[in-house]
C-alpha cells in the first residue's frame with residue numbers, strides 16, 4: 053500500500069468501513085487499483101489490546117470482549133457443506149509486538165493423520181493465518197513478501213521456504229486450542245516479519261513493531277479434513293474472484309485489510 057492510501061485509511065478512521073473501501077477504489081490507489089474485477093478487500097478494524105491475551109485457547113481475556121466477530125464463510129476449495137461439518141468465525145486484536153487471532157471453529161471431526169509437521173500439512177485440519185505486514189499485495193509463494201502460516205493441531209507452524217519446501221516457523225506463531233463438543237476455540241499470537249526475512253539466519257530476524265493506522269494484509273482460513281486422503285474443504289475469510297479460489301498461498305493481493313486502531317486508554321498512555 054502506498055503512503056497515500058495508508059493516509060486515506062487513517063483519515064477515514066471514523067467513517068464506515070465501506071466508505072473507506074469505496075474512497076480508495078475511487079482514487080485507484082495501491083492494492084485497491086484494478087478493483088473493477090476483483091472483490092474489494094474487506095477491512096477489519098482491529099482494536100489494540102490494553103493487556104495482551106493469555107494464549108490458552110480460552111476467550112476469557114478482556115480484550116476479546118471489545119473485538120468484533122467476522123465470519124469465516126468463503127468456500128475456497130471443496131463442495132458445499134452443512135454447518136455441522138464446518139462453520140467458523142474470528143476476531144483479531146493487537147499490541148505493538150503481536151497480532152492475536154481468536155478463531156471459533158465448528159468441525160465435526162478433528163483430523164491429524166500426518167505425524168510429520170512437514171508432510172502434507174494442508175491435508176490435516178489446520179488454521180491458516182495469512183499476513184502481508186506492509187500491505188504490498190503481490191506474489192509470495194516462495195518468498196517472504198507475505199506469509200501463509202499453517203497452524204496445526206499439534207502447534208507446529210509451516211509456510212513455504214525459498215527452496216519451495218515446507219519450513220517450520222514455530223517461533224513466529226504460538227497457539228493453543230480448547231474443544232467443547234464440535235467447537236474448537238483457537239487462540240494464537242502472531243509476530244510479523246518483514247519481506248527481508250533471512251531464512252539462512254533465523255535468529256538474526258527481529259519482529260516488526262505494529263502501529264495504529266498502518267494497514268496489514270490479512271486473511272484467515274481453515275483446512276477441513278474429516279475422513280479423506282486430501283482435505284475436503286478450505287474456507288477463508290475473504291471473497292476471491294474466479295474459479296480458482298485457492299490463491300491465498302500465492303497472491304497476497306487477495307488478502308483483506310487489517311487496520312490496527314488504538315483504544316482511548318492506549319492513546320492516553322502515549
Ligand SMILES: [Ca+2]
Pocket residue numbers: 105106107108109110111112113239
Ligand atoms: Ca485466552
Ligand SMILES: [Ca+2]
Pocket residue numbers: 136137138159160161276277278
Ligand atoms: Ca468437518
Ligand SMILES: [Ca+2]
Pocket residue numbers: 184185186187188189196197198247304
Ligand atoms: Ca509484503
Ligand SMILES: [Ca+2]
Pocket residue numbers: 159160161162163177276277278
Ligand atoms: Ca475436520
